[in-house]
Amino acid sequence: MFRKSIDNQLVVAASCGEPEDICLLLDDGVPIDLPNEDGDTALIVAASWGHLDIVSLLLDRRAAIDHQDHNGDTALIEAARDGELESVRLLLDRGAVIDHKNKLDNTALTEATHEGHSKIVELIVKQVENQKEEIKSFFSGNSSTGFFLPRVVIESVLNPYLELELSPQPRKP
Numbered sequence: 020m021f022r023k024s025i026d027n028q029l030v031v032a033a034s035c036g037e038p039e040d041i042c043l044l045l046d047d048g049v050p051i052d053l054p055n056e057d058g059d060t061a062l063i064v065a066a067s068w069g070h071l072d073i074v075s076l077l078l079d080r081r082a083a084i085d086h087q088d089h090n091g092d093t094a095l096i097e098a099a100r101d102g103e104l105e106s107v108r109l110l111l112d113r114g115a116v117i118d119h120k121n122k123l124d125n126t127a128l129t130e131a132t133h134e135g136h137s138k139i140v141e142l143i144v145k146q147v148e149n150q151k152e153e154i155k156s157f158f159s160g161n162s163s164t165g166f167f168l169p170r171v172v173i174e175s176v177l178n179p180y181l182e183l184e185l186s187p188q189p190r191k192p
Contacts, residue, residue: 033061058088066094069103091121099127
């Protein structure tokens, strides 16, 4: 078991933007997602400080992208709150969940909105719209995967959320 001083070294190295120290600590066996006393991991801290090289390094080494600290904040929520546009972009590109809520019931979008980070708000809204379109295409049978759901499933389950435009179904004679 690692002592707090070791885990704090990883988080401190992330906050200081020291990729060499991060690599040394990880290579020495410090667990990548070991949180500090606030529940923050090196990824959360690096993202909130805008250290893109470290965020990328940690994600390449399989850091938990959606780890939540003691307040329920993820790296995406903290980066959005702190106005770190490029951290937000990188986390979204790497698959961070957009709709995680913290203990105050805030998402990355609501945090960015509260802090007045309009470019981050635009980026997140665009990402949500893109995901919505991908889901619509996937479930309506228009995607390249060839996946198709029965109309009854689309109408009863998905349509209330996705507002799919369905062509009228022919009546049986």
